[in-house]
Amino acid sequence: MKFLHSVFLGFILSAAASLTSCTDDKDVAPVAGQMTLQLEHVAGSAPLTLNGTAPYKTAAGDDFTVTTFRYYISNIKLGKADGTEFVQPESYYLIDEAKADSKIFTIPNVPAGDYTKLTFTIGVDSARNVAGAQTGALAPSDMFWKWDSGYIYTKLEGRSAQSPSGGILFHIGGFKKPNNTIRTVSPALGSSSIRVRNGSTPTVHLKADVLKMFTGPNTVRFATLSSTMGGPDAMLIADNQAAGMFTVAHIQSN
Amino acid sequence: MHCPPKAWSAPVLLSLALLVATGCQPDADVQPAEQVPGATVPSNFPAPVYGTDKNPPTRAAFELGRSLFYDVRLSRTGEVSCGSCHQQFAGFADAGRRLSQGVAGRVGMRNAPALQNLRWKPDFFWDGGPKNIETMPLAPLTNPLEMDETLDNVLLKLNADADYQRRFAQVFGGSSPIDSYQFLRALAQFTASLTSANSRYDHYARREAGAVLSAPELRGLAVFRQKCGGCHAGELFTDESFRNNGLDRSFPLDSGRAQISRRRTDVGRFKVPSLRNVAVTAPYMHDGRFPTLGAVLDHYGQGMVESATVDGLLRQADGKLGIPLTAEERQQLLAFLATLTDETFLQNPQLAKQ
Numbered sequence: 221m222k223f224l225h226s227v228f229l230g231f232i233l234s235a236a237a238s239l240t241s242c243t244d245d246k247d248v249a250p251v252a253g254q255m256t257l258q259l260e261h262v263a264g265s266a267p268l269t270l271n272g273t274a275p276y277k278t279a280a281g282d283d284f285t286v287t288t289f290r291y292y293i294s295n296i297k298l299g300k301a302d303g304t305e306f307v308q309p310e311s312y313y314l315i316d317e318a319k320a321d322s323k324i325f326t327i328p329n330v331p332a333g334d335y336t337k338l339t340f341t342i343g344v345d346s347a348r349n350v351a352g353a354q355t356g357a358l359a360p361s362d363m364f365w366k367w368d369s370g371y372i373y374t375k376l377e378g379r380s381a382q383s384p385s386g387g388i389l390f391h392i393g394g395f396k397k398p399n400n401t402i403r404t405v406s407p408a409l410g411s412s413s414i415r416v417r418n419g420s421t422p423t424v425h426l427k428a429d430v431l432k433m434f435t436g437p438n439t440v441r442f443a444t445l446s447s448t449m450g451g452p453d454a455m456l457i458a459d460n461q462a463a464g465m466f467t468v469a470h471i472q473s474n
Numbered sequence: 475m476h477c478p479p480k481a482w483s484a485p486v487l488l489s490l491a492l493l494v495a496t497g498c499q500p501d502a503d504v505q506p507a508e509q510v511p512g513a514t515v516p517s518n519f520p521a522p523v524y525g526t527d528k529n530p531p532t533r534a535a536f537e538l539g540r541s542l543f544y545d546v547r548l549s550r551t552g553e554v555s556c557g558s559c560h561q562q563f564a565g566f567a568d569a570g571r572r573l574s575q576g577v578a579g580r581v582g583m584r585n586a587p588a589l590q591n592l593r594w595k596p597d598f599f600w601d602g603g604p605k606n607i608e609t610m611p612l613a614p615l616t617n618p619l620e621m622d623e624t625l626d627n628v629l630l631k632l633n634a635d636a637d638y639q640r641r642f643a644q645v646f647g648g649s650s651p652i653d654s655y656q657f658l659r660a661l662a663q664f665t666a667s668l669t670s671a672n673s674r675y676d677h678y679a680r681r682e683a684g685a686v687l688s689a690p691e692l693r694g695l696a697v698f699r700q701k702c703g704g705c706h707a708g709e710l711f712t713d714e715s716f717r718n719n720g721l722d723r724s725f726p727l728d729s730g731r732a733q734i735s736r737r738r739t740d741v742g743r744f745k746v747p748s749l750r751n752v753a754v755t756a757p758y759m760h761d762g763r764f765p766t767l768g769a770v771l772d773h774y775g776q777g778m779v780e781s782a783t784v785d786g787l788l789r790q791a792d793g794k795l796g797i798p799l800t801a802e803e804r805q806q807l808l809a810f811l812a813t814l815t816d817e818t819f820l821q822n823p824q825l826a827k828q
């Protein structure tokens with residue numbers, strides 16, 4: 221009974237801690253470590269460079285350059301082989317190719333353990349799209365549609381000779397059916413695991429390939445589709461993103 | 475993410491406990507909160523969408539929001555404030571203007587709606603695009619035809635003002651610069667305070683002592699409930715739906731709700747507006763095309779035109795569009811609509827520019 225009591229008490233405490241995520245409560249997690257996520261942006265085999273002169277080529281053969289590449293990652297989860305999960309509270313990150321410090325961040329208070337699954341949302345969950353004034357990564361910016369409430373989950377802008385206007389402007393967003401572009405992915409970790417220990421912070425190197433936005437389930441040709449602001453066309457790209465834009469390059473244990 | 479300050483002091487918790495214990499009895503301790511307009515739910519109103527728990531009203535935050543609402547520095551050129559196009563005496567609509575004037579003489583696309591009872595609105599604008607009272611002001615703020623400003627610039631201007639610095643610090647604590655969260659939360663303290671619930675109709679509906687409507691007004695109420703209440707429903711006089719009320723055969727310039735939903739079935743549908751204070755919010759419709767309530771009733775009487783999405787409630791049994799009214803019903807209806815005017819709201823000095 222005593223054991224059961226302490227288990228129950230622990231449950232109550234952790235439930236309370238998750239309810240009051242603002243409380244700085246160090247007593248709850250037994251042994252907590254942390255994990256670093258580092259994002260590398262590429263166009264196929266080439267590193268992504270903003271405002272580059274040499275164009276990248278899509279799988280279908282269209283040329284393009286990139287001036288802006290930003291996206292949200294949210295609701296990061298780590299899963300163990302036994303099915304238990306660590307769900308990061310208040311898990312929202314705005315990644316911007318133009319800002320080096322946005323491409324690496326550390327997730328604190330991860331219970332020690334070997335994690336075999338990494339899951340995250342490309343975009344922002346529907347609740348936060350309509351939740352009013354937000355702070356941090358979700359503070360309103362040009363990644364928020366003001367006349368039709370909701371975040372722009374991914375923004376890729378640039379130029380293409382194949383585009384009728386010469387420009388490409390892909391704003392992926394929207395949380396309502398039938399144009400819900402929220403996608404949750406679990407890039408394969410292969411045979412490796414993320415080994416979190418107190419005093420040992422692994423780094424997961426994630427690769428985001430912009431070419432994959434235009435190939436996969438849906439082939440995007442800039443001659444016919446060079447601009448999206450949510451809607452059915454954004455769904456095409458969101459499905460492509462979900463199908464393999466993010467891959468785990470390697471996991472570095474420290 | 476933002477962590478709200480833990481404001482639960484022991485006296486607050488104690489009075490909360492007392493409040494729970496004493497149920498619905500009037501409590502003198504509630505009085506201070508009532509000093510902020512719109513901090514209580516009128517007894518004839520439904521539960522609000524944006525309850526006071528979402529952004530607990532305080533006197534200092536309300537006054538800060540009011541200053542922001544009336545501050546022309548929110549616009550790029552310093553020409554217009556929120557209050558320029560949302561005037562209190564007109565129910566916070568733009569009195570007499572079909573379309574409003576933004577910075578540099580630019581003219582907007584739609585008629586400025588009345589701002590009232592915003593706590594009860596699930597979404598905003600004629601098309602329901604903005605979904606939250608706190609983020610809604612970002613649209614007019616950044617619209618090139620309206621205030622044409624950036625959020626960053628507004629924050630620069632606010633942070634350069636010692637008075638705002640002091641007042642924001644007083645409300646939100648700390649010494650960090652004024653940020654977009656504080657700005658939007660403070661502004662929402664004012665916009666959420668705009669409760670209009672003291673019209674002659676309200677006094678009658680709440681059966682308050684001495685509250686009576688005249689015989690023609692009561693007959694007008696009956697006509698209203700029968701012929702208008704399907705859309706202008708409930709105590710807020712809107713069901714918050716989007717409907718095509720037969721203004722045009724096609725909607726090439728402004729498709730209304732379809733701009734948000736992208737559905738062809740929503741082309742020509744616009745938000746059913748509340749009719750509170752309707753006598754003072756002229757002109758009417760999303761484009762302000764009707765200058766008087768008489769012109770509105772003429773439209774419903776014989777002016778409606780067919781289109782693919784025209785609303786079924788506006789079709790009569792014989793298939794014709796419209797809401798026919800006898801001359802007498804028309805007079806009664808207009809008499810009733812005038813009872814929705816809330817002079818205490820329109821003249822409340824607390825809601826005016828200071």
